[in-house]
Amino acid sequence: MTTASREKKERSWFKEEFGDPERRTAYYMVLPSLLIIVVIAFFPILYGIVLSLTDSTVTAFGSFVGLENYIEMFQDPDFLVGLSNTVIFTVASVTLEFILGLGIALAVNRAFRGRGLVRAAILVPWAFPTVISAVMWRLMFQPGIGIFQYLAEKIGIISGPVLSDPAALLISAIVIDVWKTTPFMALLLLAGLQVIPGDVYEAARVDGANVYQRFFRITLPLLKGAILVAVLFRTLDSYRVYDLFWAFGAKELDSLSTYVYEGVRISQLQFGPGNAAAVFIFVTAFLIALFFIKVLGMRTSTEE
Amino acid sequence: MASTTATGKGTGRRSLNMVLFYVFVVIFVFVSVFPLLWVFKMSIVTKSELYAAPPTILPQSLSGANWTQVLGDPAFQKALINSTIIAGVTTLICLFFGSLTAYAIARLRFRFKSTVLTLILAISFFPAVAIIAPLFIQFTALGIIDTLASVIITDTVFALPLTIWLLVAFFRELPVDLEDAAKVDGATTIQAFRKVIVPLAAPGVFTTAILTFIYAWNEFLFANTFLFDPSTQPVTVVIPNFATIYTVDYGAQAAASVIVTVPLVILVLFFQRRIVSGLTAGAVKG
Numbered sequence: 001m002t003t004a005s006r007e008k009k010e011r012s013w014f015k016e017e018f019g020d021p022e023r024r025t026a027y028y029m030v031l032p033s034l035l036i037i038v039v040i041a042f043f044p045i046l047y048g049i050v051l052s053l054t055d056s057t058v059t060a061f062g063s064f065v066g067l068e069n070y071i072e073m074f075q076d077p078d079f080l081v082g083l084s085n086t087v088i089f090t091v092a093s094v095t096l097e098f099i100l101g102l103g104i105a106l107a108v109n110r111a112f113r114g115r116g117l118v119r120a121a122i123l124v125p126w127a128f129p130t131v132i133s134a135v136m137w138r139l140m141f142q143p144g145i146g147i148f149q150y151l152a153e154k155i156g157i158i159s160g161p162v163l164s165d166p167a168a169l170l171i172s173a174i175v176i177d178v179w180k181t182t183p184f185m186a187l188l189l190l191a192g193l194q195v196i197p198g199d200v201y202e203a204a205r206v207d208g209a210n211v212y213q214r215f216f217r218i219t220l221p222l223l224k225g226a227i228l229v230a231v232l233f234r235t236l237d238s239y240r241v242y243d244l245f246w247a248f249g250a251k252e253l254d255s256l257s258t259y260v261y262e263g264v265r266i267s268q269l270q271f272g273p274g275n276a277a278a279v280f281i282f283v284t285a286f287l288i289a290l291f292f293i294k295v296l297g298m299r300t301s302t303e304e
Numbered sequence: 305m306a307s308t309t310a311t312g313k314g315t316g317r318r319s320l321n322m323v324l325f326y327v328f329v330v331i332f333v334f335v336s337v338f339p340l341l342w343v344f345k346m347s348i349v350t351k352s353e354l355y356a357a358p359p360t361i362l363p364q365s366l367s368g369a370n371w372t373q374v375l376g377d378p379a380f381q382k383a384l385i386n387s388t389i390i391a392g393v394t395t396l397i398c399l400f401f402g403s404l405t406a407y408a409i410a411r412l413r414f415r416f417k418s419t420v421l422t423l424i425l426a427i428s429f430f431p432a433v434a435i436i437a438p439l440f441i442q443f444t445a446l447g448i449i450d451t452l453a454s455v456i457i458t459d460t461v462f463a464l465p466l467t468i469w470l471l472v473a474f475f476r477e478l479p480v481d482l483e484d485a486a487k488v489d490g491a492t493t494i495q496a497f498r499k500v501i502v503p504l505a506a507p508g509v510f511t512t513a514i515l516t517f518i519y520a521w522n523e524f525l526f527a528n529t530f531l532f533d534p535s536t537q538p539v540t541v542v543i544p545n546f547a548t549i550y551t552v553d554y555g556a557q558a559a560a561s562v563i564v565t566v567p568l569v570i571l572v573l574f575f576q577r578r579i580v581s582g583l584t585a586g587a588v589k590g
Contacts, residue, residue: 129522191584
């Protein structure tokens with residue numbers, strides 16, 4: 001066996017890789033999933049890039065027009081509104097969710113009566129379909145029947161309906177997103193907190209470290225991995241926001257994703273810029289992920 | 305961690321801390337479940353109470369009209385069936401392909417493992433909206449627009465990374481000795497996987513199934529892109545459009561929203577421990 005494998009070393013890795021029955025089985029097991037992913041996700045994105053450089057319509061493939069669609073996209077006020085809404089929404093919601101989520105995680109990271117209740121309360125907003133929670137919140141903001149519209153007028157924050165004021169609509173969308181995903185953020189951070197061994201804190205306390213020193217010198221550095229994973233996932237999720245804006249804003253709140261959808265699915269005249277925006281989202285989302293992985297040093301390996 | 309409060313300090317301050325903590329817990333739980341409770345209240349009161357100003361806190365005049373209307377509506381029943389088919393079939397396909405892939409990643413050695421993992425991870429970062437136009441064109445060519453197959457295919461792709469990720473975490477928790485023993489007894493890799501790992505991993509597979517099902521049940525973008533024929537639409541597409549079907553029948557919309565979330569809330573309450581362990585499996589090790 002050993003001499004045989006030594007001889008094989010001389011041959012190509014290809015033979016070694018596919019001559020071994022166990023390794024061959026591994027490829028058989030992996031291949032179907034990979035094929036599905038490549039054919040349904042990666043091939044279309046290449047096709048999408050090609051489409052964005054042509055004057056195609058949804059029914060006919062067009063000719064090459066260079067960056068015309070991109071120029072038209074950047075000159076479209078709807079796109080610019082969608083872009084700024086998306087950036088404001090992403091930064092605000094992820095920041096709030098991170099701060100609140102970390103606070104909740106730190107608070108409930110202990111043994112107490114009613115843990116199960118809190119866990120259930122964490123999971124309820126998470127399990128809701130985003131689009132249905134958007135419908136529910138829209139009902140609560142509806143003029144005439146909505147509790148929040150009533151309270152907002154009573155307190156005097158707003159005189160008209162929240163649902164017809166673009167700024168109020170965006171702020172409300174941020175609130176809804178914070179309601180829906182802060183618990184999930186807390187859950188991920190709590191899981192990270194629970195793997196920090198208690199004796200590290202014990203040792204720090206013996207050495208006279210106060211609560212702030214313990215937080216900034218122990219908790220935060222040891223939690224960095226969990227924080228980066230949670231924040232990256234939430235950032236990319238917020239960045240592609242569609243369901244919430246579509247259903248809560250009833251097509252009056254633009255994001256990058258709703259702009260793409262409008263362009264390629266509703267108003268067929270905007271097919272070109274819509275495709276350009278699709279590629280724009282893909283590339284920028286990729287850059288955000290790259291930033292987290294390369295610059296902030298997020299670990300992506302799943303090896304133990 | 306329970307003993308973090310210094311024992312030297314007075315018990316008065318400690319019990320005050322406990323009170324504050326429980327006030328916090330109560331507020332947190334209340335805020336989390338408030339929209340569901342409130343919308344439920346909106347769905348069970350009469351029309352006149354629904355439009356009452358100021359709104360009533362507790363329901364005064366009950367009415368089952370919204371619920372009977374929604375539950376008796378053939379279009380809504382069809383949507384529930386569509387959602388169940390989409391989520392159920394997606395879950396089965398994901399479990400089948402996902403468990404094979406996850407086993408290879410968790411247990412077998414091969415050269416391109418990290419490439420495979422990167423590809424799978426890349427999908428979870430992938431903005432789905434970026435491919436709806438190319439897919440719409442391709443699905444039109446294939447003639448599967450306005451069929452459940454279109455959404456099942458796309459949901460499968462985007463749920464697969466989650467399925468694989470969770471199953472890898474669960475498979476790794478199982479002892480290797482049992483498969484080794486099976487292989488010593490002459491079992492092939494596939495047999496060891498089928499006869500040893502799959503039964504042992506059943507709780508993990510079940511948890512993965514719940515999470516995949518919830519993902520597909522909640523999916524909206526693809527369904528809203530590929531399904532324009534109302535008889536093929538799942539609940540996520542039908543409910544936001546209720547306003548147009550019922551000419552702004554908010555009560556019916558409230559009832560429908562509650563109906564589609566209740567199964568999820570029940571699932572979550574029953575399996576909360578497992579779901580939490582599943583959701584955090586990747587994040588902690590990651």
